[in-house]
Amino acid sequence: MTMHEKIKEAAARYPDQRSAIMPALLIAQREHGHLPGPVLEEVADILGVERIWVYELATFYTLFHTEPVGMFYLQLCDNVSCMLCGAEDLLKHLETVLGIKKGDTTPDGLFTLSTVECLGACEMAPVMQVGDDYHGTLDIARINALLDSLRAMAGRVAGVEHASAPSPGE
Numbered sequence: 001m002t003m004h005e006k007i008k009e010a011a012a013r014y015p016d017q018r019s020a021i022m023p024a025l026l027i028a029q030r031e032h033g034h035l036p037g038p039v040l041e042e043v044a045d046i047l048g049v050e051r052i053w054v055y056e057l058a059t060f061y062t063l064f065h066t067e068p069v070g071m072f073y074l075q076l077c078d079n080v081s082c083m084l085c086g087a088e089d090l091l092k093h094l095e096t097v098l099g100i101k102k103g104d105t106t107p108d109g110l111f112t113l114s115t116v117e118c119l120g121a122c123e124m125a126p127v128m129q130v131g132d133d134y135h136g137t138l139d140i141a142r143i144n145a146l147l148d149s150l151r152a153m154a155g156r157v158a159g160v161e162h163a164s165a166p167s168p169g170e
């Protein structure tokens with residue numbers, strides 16, 4: 001199914017097409033990895049809504065990326081509960097071990113680091129969201145273990161892609 005068809009199918013569940021913008025953006029982001037201007041315009045055109053409405057939503061919510069992001073999008077909560085439980089130190093640690101600043105992506109394209117408002121999981125502060133998963137009660141050791149497992153996962157993905165790629169001459 002094309003992106004156009006998926007968006008049309010999702011939008012059919014909403015009486016007002018403006019309400020379908022969020023699910024449509026999620027579909028478009030899954031398809032393209034991020035949401036550059038032409039993709040936002042395409043989403044607006046598919047739904048038949050004002051382009052500005054689509055731009056507003058895409059730039060307001062941190063779950064949407066208008067710029068390319070790494071394979072793993074690290075969103076560390078820096079709101080009160082997480083801050084009181086050490087989020088500031090975790091951010092410094094992440095910046096040090098990844099060699100980037102908040103808002104940047106590692107040169108290998110693996111990690112994008114950002115901070116976000118309360119993730120609604122204060123009981124497991126400090127919390128970081130990676131993709132769709134929450135990781136809580138974090139400390140330096142857990143952050144290191146998490147980064148190791150994400151790197152290993154990326155290695156497995158690269159291995160599978162390499163194995164399924166045709167050899168030269170095939």
Ligand code: FES
Pocket residue numbers: 077078079080081082083117118119120121122123125126127
């Ligand atoms: S303050 Fe971090 S999850 Fe609520």
